[in-house]
Amino acid sequence: MDRRLGAQRKRSAILFFVTVIALAALFLQLLRVQVLDASRIVAAKWPPERETVVPATRGTIYDRNFNLLAVSVKRFMVISDDLNVANPLQVAGLLSRVLGMSSQSLDSLLTEPSGYVVLKRMLDQAQASKVQKFIYKHVGVLGAITLQSEPLRVLPNGNLAAPVIGTVSATSAGGLRGVSGLEYEYQKLLSGRSGLDAPQERPSAATFFSTPVVLRAPVPGDGLVLTIDDALQFEVEHQLALELASSGAVSGTAAIMDTRTGAILALANLARSPDGTVVEAPSNLGLTAVYEPGSVFKIVTFSAALQNHIITPQSTFIVPDHVVIDGSLFHDAEVHPTQPMTATHIIAVSSNVGTIHIAQLTGKTLISRYINAFGFGQYTGIGFPGESPGLLVNPNRWSPTAIGSTPIGQDDAVTPVQMLAAMNAVANGGVFVPPRLVRATVGPNGRVYPVKLAPARRIISASTAEELTGMLEKVVQYGTGVHAVVPGYQVAGKTGTAQIPLHGSHGYQPGAFMATFAGFAPAGRPALTAIVVLNRPNDIYGGAVSAPVFSNIMQYALHLFRIAPSGAGSPPRRIRVVQDIPPGLTAAGG
């Protein structure tokens, strides 16, 4: 009995120790794999041919109200490994039912000598699921057919603001890359970081888990909230398209800006296609194309003169209808007798001769300084690829006739947005606010991070801006810009009709003009500033073709943002800078 008990104890002890040793070994191995060598194992290179790049979802682009302007969705394509298709006819017959393609076309695709043939693209999730089930069901025949995801950039508004938003192209890794516009400018922010997957497999390469090992999780791209308002953008493009169609202009740009913040609320760029239809311009003309602005540029000359007390709005000059400077003839658009004109009247009727006279009194140094102060010849800082800083003539190399041409908007070339920003500085009480197109970014966690405003700078005094505003109101009341009137509102603005220079030689293209109107409303307490530029309209004058467009879009914008008509004690309502944030997005900083 005792001996048996002793033997039993011995066996138990042995079993116990064996178990303990085995478990200890297991534990030590676990410790090695999970803790000691974990980093080395994780960092170990997976067989490269088995790795799969998982493209990150590209960030969404919203308008200022978080309406979608561009969003990435997943689509699928059906791929065939033709080298492993045993019976193309049978496969074609089966697939034709689920893909909705003819057997003949499928048969020709399935007999190509390639291991990668795309049979159909852009299947949505439901279609892809249906096809996948069908493949599983007939896996014996359809073993060489697979589904592969592909990204698609959806623009819910179609081509609305397309030159601003930009375009994307597919990359070899299955992602999207911005190639123009804001898609290009914010590529790094929008693209995110692609991930890396690998199948879970035994050394025999047999997959034993359906889900792959995530070697590196993809990080989705950040979202971008623009300052553009999609409803206003639509209306601006609509009005501009109507004018392009009726005026026969080759192209046109129209933009509206929030006077206080510099936020561009709409930026339309349209062009006439060879068949005569109006389409989105191939590029953002408002920022990338330069032109001689013409008389709208006179606000710089008048600002310099007013600010330096060389003139007052009531200063009177004897103005003939033409003047000769260094052998070159400059004249007004209308023939008129030599007559006394106030400075206000000179700008209201856009007298070139009167303006040149004021410029001569001001001097080229001051005028050059103010051209620079208004931001011409410099990048606006808006952050757009291909933006032009404009072209300025070096004041040290001004020709003897430059004092006649530069102050009236010739010689120097500017972009429409530069001109808009300059007009906005007058509207904003003499403070130049850099224009901007991006209002905020949206992190992957859904938080909204407002973009900091670029510093504003004062370029003329508030009193000078007020005086100039009063003069610009006369332009709309009785001068060259009467068609810019907005019923119920006081509008201030300036017309511009400029010849288009010849390419590669001196002089101007005969009969080719750029028609501009830039202005703001309500003149008493400006809230919105806008510009309309038409390239080669049949009716050449800015006051005739651009001003009516300005009137329509400004009226729409004032109503849209519920800005009350100006008048005593009637401050305009603020534009809603912070809009309701949609579910899933939270404002950073609480």
Added chain:
Amino acid sequence: MTPPGASSARARSSQLPAKGPGAIRGAEAQRHPSVAPAGALRVVGPEELKARTRLRRARATLAAALLLVVIACFVAVISHAVLGSRQLELDNMKASAASEAALSRNLAARVGQLATPARLVQGAGRLGMVAPRSVTYIGSANPSSSRPKAVLAPTGSARAHRKPARSSFSKPTKTGSSSAGH
């Protein structure tokens, strides 16, 4: 040198069943309850006591350590198994979340397409809705009020609003080629 009494003690003890020191002490105590058996019992020195205690403690510690190792191993194995199964569950949930996110983006894009200004304008047109021909502004009774004295009446698109009547301003004719004007 054999100590006195050692042989007799050995002789006595050899008659007893060999059951170990405890048994000898028990038998002696039964036989001579009032007399301590000479030679069977002895005073154990503190050193010897310490050594035994140490041995006992070492054994207990070893047993406890082994037990802990076993428990730890079991816990580790079970945890690993749970971890593996949860990882699978997590992977499935991640796949499901990714699928739902993709669906959400698809639906958001669809909503975006349905809510575009172009579609809304088209729909309004189909319903016979038109923009007002004119806009009426209602003045406030108190013009000095800090509130806006004029309130905009509900309006539609400015597109349908009549363009302002062209004023008496006559469009000038271009007379030269070297001036901008207007």
